[in-house]
Amino acid sequence: MSNRREFLELLGVAGAAGLAGCTGGSGGESTDAPTSTPGGASTEAATATETSTPVPFNDGRLTFYMSPSEPQQLMESQYEPVKSRFEEQLGVTAQLQYAAGYSAALQSLASGTGDVGETGPFAAALGVANDRCEIVLQRYGYGSWTYASVIVTQEDSDIESLSDLAGERVAFADRLSASGALYPLYMMKQAGLAIGDLPTDTGDADFTPQFSSHAEAFAALERGQVAAAGVGQFITLDDNRELKDGFRYVETEDGIPRAPVIVSPELSDEEQQAVTNAMLEASESMYLGADGEADTDDDLWFSDVREATNETYQPVVEVANELEITTELLDG
Structure with missing residues (x-):
C-alpha cells in the first residue's frame, strides 16, 4: 500500500470535529448522549417537540441508502416506516435505495445524490476522514450499544x-x-x-x-x-x-x-439536525417494519438511536490505525 499515513492523522485532516462529524452544526463534541431505553426513542427525545417545519432539501426529495446486509426486498420492508417518518416530519418525498456496497453508499452521500444512509462503523469512520459523510446517530440492538x-x-x-x-x-x-x-x-x-x-x-x-x-x-x-x-x-x-x-x-x-446512521456532508446544518431529530423523536412503530407488528421478519435489527460523538467510534479508529489503513481503501 503506497503513501500510508496513520489513520488518526487523516482524521485530523478531515476537520477539527474528528470522527463523529457534525450533529446539526454543533460540532459533535458533546459527550452527553440522551438516556435511552430499548425498544423506543430516548428518554430525552420523548419529551422533545416534534419537528413540524418542512426542511428545504435540494429538490424536495430525500434518498436513504441501505447497506446490502440482507436481501433488498426484506430491507425495503424493514425501512419502510423510516421512509414514512422522514416524509411526515420533513415534508419531503423519501425513497429507499439499495446500495451496491459501503463504498457506493459513501460516494452517493459525498456527491449529494444520497442524503441519509445506514452503514458499518469502519466505513463511516473512513467516510468522515475523507469528507464523504457525517455521523449523526448510533444504533441500539439486541440489548446493547x-x-x-x-x-x-x-x-x-x-x-x-x-x-x-x-x-x-x-x-x-x-x-x-x-x-x-x-x-x-x-x-x-x-x-x-x-x-x-x-x-x-x-x-x-x-x-x-x-x-x-x-x-x-x-x-x-x-x-x-x-x-x-x-x-x-x-x-x-x-x-x-x-x-x-x-x-x-x-x-x-x-x-x-454498533453501526451509525450517516448523512451527506452536502446537507446544511439545519437539514442534518432535522434528520437527526426525526429519528430521535420517533415512536417504537418506526422499528417494526412495514407490517407494523413486533417480532416479525421485517422488524429492524435495531430498536433505538442516540446521538453519536467523536469518541463513540474511537475504538474502530484505533484498530484501523493498528492495521495502517488509510482512506484510499474507499477507492479500491
Missing part, C-alpha cells in the same frame, strides 16, 4: 486456533465492514499471521481471503468452501440468539460500537 466480531469455523473442523488458518481460505464480509473485515484481520494479525495489505490488497497474506457480505461469507462456511469466516456475530446466531448448530468460534472480539 456494542456488538462482536467472530472468526467461526465448522464444529468438526481441524481449525483450533487462528494460526491454523495459515494456507487456508477464509471468507470475510465487505472490505469496509468493521466486524466482517477490520476486526477479524486485526485478530489474525495479533495471532501472528501475516495479513499483507489487507483489506486493500489480497496478496502477501498467509491465507487466501474472499470478500462478499456477512450472509454470503457465513454461507460459504456452511457449504464447506472456506475453512473459516470472519463476520459479525449476529449472522452466526439462531432465533434464540445462540450459535447455530454445527459451528464453533475460534476467536471473538467484542465491544465494537
